[in-house]
Amino acid sequence: MNQHINASQDKKVVLAFSGGLDTSFCVPYLIEKGFQVSTIFVDSGGVNEEEKLSIKARSQELGATNHFEVNIAEQLWEKVVTPLVQGGKWYQNQYPLLCSDRYLIVESCLELCDQIGTKNFAHGCTGMGNDQVRFDLAVQSLGDYNIISPIREIQKLTSQVRDYEIEFLTNKGFKVSDKVSAYSINENLLGATISGSEIDQWQEPKAASYVLTKPSNTIANEPGKITLEFVKGKLASLNDQVVGKDISGEQVMQLLNTKGGNYSIGRGIYTGDTTIGLKGRIVFESPALELLNVAHTALEQAVLTKSQNRFKSSVAEKWTELVYEGLFYEPLKSDLEAFLQSSQQKVTGTVTLELSHGQVHAVAIDSANILHDKGSVYAQSASWTIEEAQGFIKLFGKSSVLAAKQTSKLAPDTESSSNNECLKAV
Numbered sequence: 001m002n003q004h005i006n007a008s009q010d011k012k013v014v015l016a017f018s019g020g021l022d023t024s025f026c027v028p029y030l031i032e033k034g035f036q037v038s039t040i041f042v043d044s045g046g047v048n049e050e051e052k053l054s055i056k057a058r059s060q061e062l063g064a065t066n067h068f069e070v071n072i073a074e075q076l077w078e079k080v081v082t083p084l085v086q087g088g089k090w091y092q093n094q095y096p097l098l099c100s101d102r103y104l105i106v107e108s109c110l111e112l113c114d115q116i117g118t119k120n121f122a123h124g125c126t127g128m129g130n131d132q133v134r135f136d137l138a139v140q141s142l143g144d145y146n147i148i149s150p151i152r153e154i155q156k157l158t159s160q161v162r163d164y165e166i167e168f169l170t171n172k173g174f175k176v177s178d179k180v181s182a183y184s185i186n187e188n189l190l191g192a193t194i195s196g197s198e199i200d201q202w203q204e205p206k207a208a209s210y211v212l213t214k215p216s217n218t219i220a221n222e223p224g225k226i227t228l229e230f231v232k233g234k235l236a237s238l239n240d241q242v243v244g245k246d247i248s249g250e251q252v253m254q255l256l257n258t259k260g261g262n263y264s265i266g267r268g269i270y271t272g273d274t275t276i277g278l279k280g281r282i283v284f285e286s287p288a289l290e291l292l293n294v295a296h297t298a299l300e301q302a303v304l305t306k307s308q309n310r311f312k313s314s315v316a317e318k319w320t321e322l323v324y325e326g327l328f329y330e331p332l333k334s335d336l337e338a339f340l341q342s343s344q345q346k347v348t349g350t351v352t353l354e355l356s357h358g359q360v361h362a363v364a365i366d367s368a369n370i371l372h373d374k375g376s377v378y379a380q381s382a383s384w385t386i387e388e389a390q391g392f393i394k395l396f397g398k399s400s401v402l403a404a405k406q407t408s409k410l411a412p413d414t415e416s417s418s419n420n421e422c423l424k425a426v
Helices: 021-032 049-062 073-087 101-116 131-142 150-154 161-171 249-262 287-303 306-324 331-343 386-396 398-410 413-425
Strands: 012-016 036-043 066-071 120-122 146-148 184-188 191-195 224-231 234-238 267-273 279-285 349-356 359-366
Touching (some): 012 101, 021 049, 036 101, 049 066, 066 101, 073 234, 073 306, 191 287, 224 249, 287 349, 287 359
Parallel strands (some): 120 146
Antiparallel strands (some): 184 191, 191 279, 267 279
């Protein structure tokens, strides 16, 4: 449930904390309301050790009772990356769900709530974006907790939220960074999303809006190669390094983000429909997901039947919509994942990727499960006769041909007459 900010008998609250302006404001604000604030930084990638220490110091400086830190990289690999790649469908065919860590952030926060004995959970989401939907619905789906959102509360008082936060912190004696970025950047293991400035104005993004991928004029001339092995749709090895033994899922993403980013692979501009009803526009970078998806799709297209490939696309599209729109715990999502997992039973093999200027191609596929007719090669040779091919074509298109003929019979005579007149004039 949502509640106004007032500490009742339960004086404790867990705050999802990033150290930015919004969550920094939340700490003293909640303390002023009578809460004992425990902050938690949920590391979903994109933050180095120095930044983590800075986040911890900021929490302590602001007066938090306790500060906790948890890493969710492997959970993100299992619960998001694997089904996303197995589905192979981006939101509105554009955006690869880089926001999906929000649900796992909430899970970690609520685990801490249970650990310290409170039902109060706070976040720094505004009332203007999609993340509030993801955070709130995740909390409501996972138990009976109180959702406290200080930023939405102060939006009832002022439209100048940032100025209000800065003034509040300054009056409390806390420093506020004077660094004002033209962009809002959110980076995690999945990639980076960037908004603000000319991006919000639907103009061409400047070079400074990209943080993971190199500009094209700095890319090496020599193409790069990567070998990926899948077993039943799951990545089993990367360049002969066994996943789960020699290399972790987190390390896979880090390596592929770096490798793909060096070739400017994974850049995109999402323009489409947000959950809250507005049209949205963001720059995003997802080199690792792009490489994994190209490799997995190439293998999948070779080993699944035509019917499987066609139907699976619609299942994956629905899974993506649910995750994007905040319905991560909708039972239908689990149903769809069961189908996706079933569809992966034959998706085993090795794919070689070639990386070049902003592009990646699956240049070789090796699998015992490729649906290959030994006696036939497309457009070269066939294990059927010419007569059989002609008979197939005739029967395959029979319904459409008959309908087309019926349509031509119904065409107005005036059109036919007009055509005849044109022919005579010529």
